[in-house]
Amino acid sequence: MPEHDPAKKWFRCTDAERAAFEAGIKLGAVYHQFVGLAVDRKGVEAVERAIEASVRAQPCVEDVTVRIDRKAVEGGAGPYGYVSLAAEMLEVEVTVTYGKATAVGTLRYVPELRYPLMYIKELKV
Amino acid sequence: MPEHDPAKKWFRCTDAERAAFEAGIKLGAVYHQFVGLAVDRKGVEAVERAIEASVRAQPCVEDVTVRIDRKAVEGGAGPYGYVSLAAEMLEVEVTVTYGKATAVGTLRYVPELRYPLMYIKELKV
Amino acid sequence: MPEHDPAKKWFRCTDAERAAFEAGIKLGAVYHQFVGLAVDRKGVEAVERAIEASVRAQPCVEDVTVRIDRKAVEGGAGPYGYVSLAAEMLEVEVTVTYGKATAVGTLRYVPELRYPLMYIKELKV
Amino acid sequence: MPEHDPAKKWFRCTDAERAAFEAGIKLGAVYHQFVGLAVDRKGVEAVERAIEASVRAQPCVEDVTVRIDRKAVEGGAGPYGYVSLAAEMLEVEVTVTYGKATAVGTLRYVPELRYPLMYIKELKV
Numbered sequence: 001m002p003e004h005d006p007a008k009k010w011f012r013c014t015d016a017e018r019a020a021f022e023a024g025i026k027l028g029a030v031y032h033q034f035v036g037l038a039v040d041r042k043g044v045e046a047v048e049r050a051i052e053a054s055v056r057a058q059p060c061v062e063d064v065t066v067r068i069d070r071k072a073v074e075g076g077a078g079p080y081g082y083v084s085l086a087a088e089m090l091e092v093e094v095t096v097t098y099g100k101a102t103a104v105g106t107l108r109y110v111p112e113l114r115y116p117l118m119y120i121k122e123l124k125v
Numbered sequence: 126m127p128e129h130d131p132a133k134k135w136f137r138c139t140d141a142e143r144a145a146f147e148a149g150i151k152l153g154a155v156y157h158q159f160v161g162l163a164v165d166r167k168g169v170e171a172v173e174r175a176i177e178a179s180v181r182a183q184p185c186v187e188d189v190t191v192r193i194d195r196k197a198v199e200g201g202a203g204p205y206g207y208v209s210l211a212a213e214m215l216e217v218e219v220t221v222t223y224g225k226a227t228a229v230g231t232l233r234y235v236p237e238l239r240y241p242l243m244y245i246k247e248l249k250v
Numbered sequence: 251m252p253e254h255d256p257a258k259k260w261f262r263c264t265d266a267e268r269a270a271f272e273a274g275i276k277l278g279a280v281y282h283q284f285v286g287l288a289v290d291r292k293g294v295e296a297v298e299r300a301i302e303a304s305v306r307a308q309p310c311v312e313d314v315t316v317r318i319d320r321k322a323v324e325g326g327a328g329p330y331g332y333v334s335l336a337a338e339m340l341e342v343e344v345t346v347t348y349g350k351a352t353a354v355g356t357l358r359y360v361p362e363l364r365y366p367l368m369y370i371k372e373l374k375v
Numbered sequence: 376m377p378e379h380d381p382a383k384k385w386f387r388c389t390d391a392e393r394a395a396f397e398a399g400i401k402l403g404a405v406y407h408q409f410v411g412l413a414v415d416r417k418g419v420e421a422v423e424r425a426i427e428a429s430v431r432a433q434p435c436v437e438d439v440t441v442r443i444d445r446k447a448v449e450g451g452a453g454p455y456g457y458v459s460l461a462a463e464m465l466e467v468e469v470t471v472t473y474g475k476a477t478a479v480g481t482l483r484y485v486p487e488l489r490y491p492l493m494y495i496k497e498l499k500v
């Protein structure tokens with residue numbers, strides 16, 4: 001992110017709302033860019049690092065960690081020994097800052113909901 | 126969206142921040158799901174409707190419109206008469222509500238930035 | 251496809267092999283472009299038509315049909331009433347011609363393999 | 376690939392046509408899974424390795440190399456310092472074997488066509 005945000009004037013919201021918005025973009029991007037990808041045990045770490053690299057390339061990102069469930073990759077492998085990456089296998093945490101606001105967005109499978117939930121774990125100004 | 130949000134307890138933010146977050150997810154999803162798609166003049170309307178249908182299927186979405194630049198589709202066609210959908214060709218406006226908050230998120234190419242910008246056009250509580 | 255294939259000179263193979271190659275591209279494209287898409291009962295038909303439109307836009311395609319499993323869409327819906335499109339829900343048949351060769355490529359879930367298989371159902375010259 | 380192909384009986388084609396088909400799937404997959412990804416100079420190598428890992432995870436793949444055009448990544452960067460991966464930036468070569476057949480499939484931008492072409496560079500039995 002450049003020091004002066006070149007897109008600032010298009011936004012009608014607070015810094016905290018902007019941080020929340022940017023966190024949502026990043027999680028939506030990871031999900032819809034990577035779900036369906038062929039992954040096997042040998043390749044899973046390279047895929048995690050690439051997802052992190054791709055998130056880090058985007059504006060406002062302070063930090064990001066991506067983990068893919070090894071058990072799901074090994075246990076779910078089909079007749080050819082790989083799986084199609086599903087959102088349920090992903091755990092993503094991204095920290096986004098804008099102005100004085102910091103948002104931590106998470107994507108992870110929530111067993112209680114049986115759903116890979118994207119949520120705001122923390123938002124402070 | 127069901128009347129009672131089953132995921133409410135995982136969020137640490139206001140309704141307005143949640144609406145901003147949800148708008149970000151939807152725009153990130155459209156971009157990263159559909160960019161790269163093969164489109165030609167005959168198919169462009171079907172693609173617009175499908176993107177809208179897919180956004181509408183997601184939580185908190187009140188309304189959505191998607192437009193793909195016809196000139197770019199026709200003028201940019203390669204040797205086989207189609208284009209690969211680029212973010213620069215897309216104009217998306219999504220209205221998201223959460224509790225008492227409503228956010229309007231937009232994705233459109235901003236010539237001044239030479240960039241397909243996602244931004245919050247409006248956010249009211 | 252234009253009458254004279256502008257890319258012909260780059261290929262080192264027969265017309266039948268080219269038809270098989272082109273069928274593979276189309277099925278790989280559908281899978282990796284659309285898996286992960288949010289779909290609900292109301293939007294499923296629009297999504298089918300858009301996938302077909304996108305395949306038809308590509309070179310060598312004679313015909314294509316796409317079907318998404320309604321039961322999977324309705325029965326698998328999560329807490330917000332939609333599903334993430336999985337390859338297992340898709341049935342795609344694409345007919346590709348090149349020169350005198352015609353290939354019919356299929357993507358469908360094969361219960362015996364527990365796998366969404368892409369295969370060549372027919373290839374004639 | 377297991378020694379005995381569990382899907383063999385569904386295919387109506389020669390080994391060479393199968394190899395061509397499988398090469399097409401892999402190139403279609405790379406294109407439609409990864410185009411649109413956010414990439415910057417720092418992350419480009421991680422992305423190349425992940426694409427290779429994902430291709431290698433799939434059936435029949437003997438070898439694969441992926442290169443992303445550094446000049447395009449650096450020169451094309453927008454206001455936030457990254458690019459959206461376009462097919463024009465990709466050079467992919469995948470070697471696929473099936474039975475006694477080996478196919479080399481390529482995706483690369485061909486300036487003469489102004490088009491990112493997928494083609495069969497070599498096919499031998």
